[in-house]
Amino acid sequence: MTPIRFEADYGGMWDALAEQLKVAEAGKPVDGALLASRYRRVCEHLALAQSRAYPIHLMARLESLAQDAHRILYRRQDYGLAALGHLLRVKLPQTVRDQRRYVLLAFLLFTVPLVISFLMAWLTPDFALRVMDAQQLRRMSSMYADGSSAVGRLREASTDWQMFGYYIFNNIGIGLRCFGAGILAGVGSAFVLLFNGLQIGTVAGYLQRDGLGHNFWPFVATHSAFELTGIVLSGAAGLRIGLSWLSPGRRSRLEALKVAARESIPIIYAAFFLLLVAAGFEAFWSSAAWVEPWVKFLVAGLCWLLVVLWLGLMGRGMHRAG
Template sequence: MNIQRWIARREPNWQRLETLLRRVEKKGLKSLQAAEIRELASLYRSVSADLARARTQQVSNTLIQNLQSLTTRAYTQIYQGSRRQEWQAVLEFYCWGLPSTIQQTLPYIAFATALFLLGALVAWWYAWQDPSFLSLIVPESMVSKVRDEHELWMGSIVGIEPLASSNIMINNLSVSFGAVAGGITAGAYTAFLMVFNGLLIGAVGTLVGQNNLAYPFWAFVFPHGALELPAIFFAGGAGFLLGKALLFPGQYRRADAFKFYGSQAVQLVFGIVPMLIIAGIIEGFFSPNPRVPLPLKYLVGMGLFMLLVGYCRRSKDRLSL
């Protein structure tokens, strides 16, 4: 191979790559147009091949070092730049995409919430009419502890916070994912979970109310419940979205309806997971802590709920106004 002729033929590519890299290193990958980004990737592959050939032909060390520098800089900008863009996309989703999805799917979330509240109301009504109803919903050990010992059961969490927190997260995630997956039963299983969880919280709330323990009980529930319950409602909404795609695809073919509504459901799941992780940490470490004053627990719970409502109302359009 004629080294000088090869260098003369390949050098314009090296110079072009150098030009693009200087611009990217100074102004970022966004300074390039789409065609220039593709050109950058193509030149990187081409110069990498040139570097391999230069090493094989044992050309000057200076040229090899220059080509090595070019390929290293190009690799850094292409792949680290792509990772930066991925993180920016994640940040964009949680800042604006998720609130927008919540607003678009609000009727389904509201329906899930209504079923939960219906279950709670039914449990409250029957528990006051027939005290034996509680034993059908609430574990007998919990009933006897509240009625006979006039104590709540959350003290068992103290001392095993990490284990309790992880178990709580796993349980809440399994319930939420079950509610989402329930959409494939045309939403029937999703509806069952919403009503059943409503029955449970309504029955427990009535039990502690009948035994004058409502104030400390709701102080325990408020901090983590401000995130945990909305997350379950979001999961129910996601399940009903899938149920709608199955039963009422509307103008879409059923497969296209699943893609459209399934995409919205997945976006809700991306919001549910961090909410339940945070709620699990709060429920394991903060809510049962006897050293935290009860009024503070109420304030934290209300504060978290107000922050969540404000977050769900976020809109780029409102911001631009």
């Protein structure tokens, strides 16, 4: 085969690879399997060109393509800032929207008992005592009492950093229970969502009835955007796991669980990210008694807007990798 015929037969593929490499260099997603296949073909063509002593310009072109493709394919693949940014901006919100049926189910399982228990605890004198014991309620009252230098802080915690550690442990613990309990055919996740909704609503209603709502609502307003959303997403991931086992469709139960686990991982990432952010706000911002309530409510509105825009709009129209 002459060099001219060789280049005419395969030049189109070389051009396609060069274009694909430009896209990859720009940080945009490409078809990795296709890129690897073209890279192997170019290596084969380079070996042929060298063995047949084709012109220097032809071998230089193939060498350049092979080197560029090798650099793209074998460069260090880690979760650097760019990859983390893509995960947060594209992959996580896309997956949450894809699993919106489970998110909606988790939302209802969590918010319905929350609203009902809040109204019952607010309007009924003894309802809170049916859900929580007197010691727990007294502890809540002391945490949100007037005159406290840090609202919502445990008496045994003397610094915001101690509370930050406590909130991380507490928030992530709730998320893990919501998710992990899903393996029990989804019933476990449903129970954890119902239970947490019932407790949160009861505390809110009790403190409102006890005349401490003016301290409680500014405290919870900001971090609730992240914490409550994180709890719902954790529950949604658990329900996805459990219901796939309960109703595997045409797959075997084991295969259905594998697919569900793969699809649930980004939701758990999103949930834990939100719960971690919530812990930071809760420890260093929500508890600050020196911040005026109207400022906290304003920031809370912005936080809720950011969460809704992130999960509702980010990543729309972008390539779905993997």
